[in-house]
Amino acid sequence: MPRFPALLAIVFALAAGSLHAADDYDYDLVHSSVGFKARFLDISWIQGRFNDVSGKFSLDRKDPSKSTFSLTIKADSVDTANAARDEHLRQPDYFDTKQFPTIEFRSTAVKAIPDGYEVAGTFTMHGVTKPVTLTLVGGKEIEAMGKKRVGFGTELKLKRSDFNFDKGQIGNIGDEAIIVIDCAAQRD
Amino acid sequence: MVVRAVLGAGAVAAALGAVGAGISRRQPALAAVASIVAFVWGVVAGLFLLRALPSLPPTTGLDRFLVILLPVALAIEAEAAANWISGFWLTAERGCVALLAVPVLLHGSVWLEGQTPAVVILAAALFLWASWEGITGDVRSSGDRVVALVTVGGLVVAGLSIAMAGWLKGGLVALPLAGALAGALLAEWGGGPAWRRSGSGEVGGTPSGLPGLTAAGLVALFGLVVVGRCFGRLGSAAALLILLAPLLAVLPLGIGRLLPDSAGQRLLGSARYRIFLALVPLVIVVIVAKADFDTRLGRLVGEVPPPGPVAAEVSPGVDPFKLSRTPGSASRRARS
Numbered sequence: 001m002p003r004f005p006a007l008l009a010i011v012f013a014l015a016a017g018s019l020h021a022a023d024d025y026d027y028d029l030v031h032s033s034v035g036f037k038a039r040f041l042d043i044s045w046i047q048g049r050f051n052d053v054s055g056k057f058s059l060d061r062k063d064p065s066k067s068t069f070s071l072t073i074k075a076d077s078v079d080t081a082n083a084a085r086d087e088h089l090r091q092p093d094y095f096d097t098k099q100f101p102t103i104e105f106r107s108t109a110v111k112a113i114p115d116g117y118e119v120a121g122t123f124t125m126h127g128v129t130k131p132v133t134l135t136l137v138g139g140k141e142i143e144a145m146g147k148k149r150v151g152f153g154t155e156l157k158l159k160r161s162d163f164n165f166d167k168g169q170i171g172n173i174g175d176e177a178i179i180v181i182d183c184a185a186q187r188d
Numbered sequence: 189m190v191v192r193a194v195l196g197a198g199a200v201a202a203a204l205g206a207v208g209a210g211i212s213r214r215q216p217a218l219a220a221v222a223s224i225v226a227f228v229w230g231v232v233a234g235l236f237l238l239r240a241l242p243s244l245p246p247t248t249g250l251d252r253f254l255v256i257l258l259p260v261a262l263a264i265e266a267e268a269a270a271n272w273i274s275g276f277w278l279t280a281e282r283g284c285v286a287l288l289a290v291p292v293l294l295h296g297s298v299w300l301e302g303q304t305p306a307v308v309i310l311a312a313a314l315f316l317w318a319s320w321e322g323i324t325g326d327v328r329s330s331g332d333r334v335v336a337l338v339t340v341g342g343l344v345v346a347g348l349s350i351a352m353a354g355w356l357k358g359g360l361v362a363l364p365l366a367g368a369l370a371g372a373l374l375a376e377w378g379g380g381p382a383w384r385r386s387g388s389g390e391v392g393g394t395p396s397g398l399p400g401l402t403a404a405g406l407v408a409l410f411g412l413v414v415v416g417r418c419f420g421r422l423g424s425a426a427a428l429l430i431l432l433a434p435l436l437a438v439l440p441l442g443i444g445r446l447l448p449d450s451a452g453q454r455l456l457g458s459a460r461y462r463i464f465l466a467l468v469p470l471v472i473v474v475i476v477a478k479a480d481f482d483t484r485l486g487r488l489v490g491e492v493p494p495p496g497p498v499a500a501e502v503s504p505g506v507d508p509f510k511l512s513r514t515p516g517s518a519s520r521r522a523r524s
Contacts, residue, residue, distance in 0.1 A: 084484040091355045092248060092419050099248050099297045099419060127247050164247070166357050168239065 022066060023141070025150055025185030027055035032183035034073055038160075039174030046173065048089075050103075052077035057185050059139065059150065064112040069119050069136070071181070073103040093169045100127045105134075116152060123156070128163045132156060134181075147186040154181050190360055193238035197364035198371035201230025205375025205397070216396065220269035223397025224262055227372040227404055231258075234364020240357055249293050249415040250358055256292055260285055261320075261407040265400035268324075279321060286317035289407075293414050315431070316410050320403055323438055328399040330441075334459050336373050336398065338437040338466040339405030340366050345470040346412050346422075346430050352481035355420035358412075365408050372401050406434060426476065429469035437466040 034053050040046040052074035060066040075097040078089050090097045107121040116137045123132040138152040156179040208222025235241045242251040264281045267273050290309045294300050343366035351359025376397045413430050416422035444456030
């Protein structure tokens with residue numbers, strides 16, 4: 001008899017735990033894009049994108065601080081609509097994709113803001129890891145095409161020189177680059 | 189900047205080599221070590237002038253080549269020049285470095301994540317060890333300078349090919365290496381100690397910096413070609429042809445020694461003939477690299493407009509969408 005309340009407590013605890021469980025989403029490559037742009041001769045923008053991206057988002061809507069975001073970009077998949085330039089960008093003067101095959105973001109702290117989430121984390125590119133804070137706009141879940149979907153958008157400004165890119169190649173293409181992330185994620 | 193770096197590397201190496209040889213004129217072993225030290229400082233000076241000093245700790249293949257592979261090879265050659273250790277241990281040390289060279293250069297890259305079969309790494313190690321040990325041993329006994337000169341040419345060609353394939357820094361780094369090697373060789377040849385100038389002019393078993401410099405050139409060429417092939421866009425055929433050049437400079441000597449008649453030996457041993465033979469693959473590599481550059485990156489670079497501000501000019505009777513450059517931009521374009 002004295003075992004019953006304890007058992008009940010465990011059941012309630014498990015139920016409460018399941019209610020607070022985070023929703024795990026996979027990055028939806030088809031409906032997402034990770035683009036970038038940098039100044040060309042300081043007269044215009046040169047734009048490109050990464051075609052091979054993966055990621056996982058774990059959203060805890062009750063306790064957003066328990067949410068996590070991770071994104072992995074294959075640097076080799078750089079695409080600026082010019083094959084010769086893409087080959088050039090893959091070489092060590094730029095991304096050095098054989099040495100540093102991935103560009104990664106890993107969240108370390110998440111807090112809810114009115115339009116989405118403010119996510120602090122680490123951004124690793126070209127073998128250098130720096131702390132960054134992203135403002136993810138979005139996060140509303142909808143159900144469409146048989147899956148539950150959520151989307152976010154954000155921009156990240158960074159300097160290539162901070163990530164140990166070859167300083168000799170900073171000139172015609174500006175030091176500052178803007179990474180534009182528009183991503184959708186889905187779960188069953 | 190590139191010319192300054194090459195000349196600077198050569199001048200520093202030549203000056204230090206000559207000073208070292210002068211100071212140690214009665215100690216050939218010390219003079220031999222001095223010529224290797226002169227090469228090292230020539231490379232450092234050249235990379236400094238080129239603003240291409242490697243980062244510490246080394247993070248890229250090029251860094252590991254400049255910070256680990258080349259210094260270790262030079263340390264071994266300094267040991268050899270100074271007669272500090274026996275031939276057996278020298279061979280063993282060279283073998284170990286050859287075996288570890290490719291894994292060190294490719295450390296942390298995608299190439300060591302199952303993409304490169306072990307047999308390729310072993311073959312590369314065997315190639316480096318055999319050419320390093322064999323050619324250096326031959327130079328030590330014969331005092332032959334042709335291979336060292338060919339490695340200078342090989343470094344220049346490797347650098348140009350890597351740069352034209354799109355990795356500018358990787359290619360440019362080769363040029364101070366070639367400059368420093370040429371400078372150190374010049375000092376070793378012209379400013380050498382009295383014992384050699386008054387003698388036959390050949391090494392003949394006497395300690396000399398020549399074998400060490402030749403080895404430095406061979407290891408530098410190997411390292412540069414490996415990083416150029418694996419991290420840049422240097423093609424496999426170009427890489428093999430560049431590495432083949434020093435062997436082609438030695439091969440006729442070996443064949444000549446097998447020939448019974450002295451005329452054949454003289455022809456095959458002729459420096460001009462051997463240099464010509466070694467230059468053939470190098471010239472082919474440069475021609476192909478230039479053609480590839482013209483069809484790929486050349487177009488990309490050639491289409492770069494001059495960085496002059498552009499203003500829209502709208503006036504009666506003129507196409508309103510015509511763009512005209514501000515004064516001075518045409519002359520800037522002409523100059524560029």
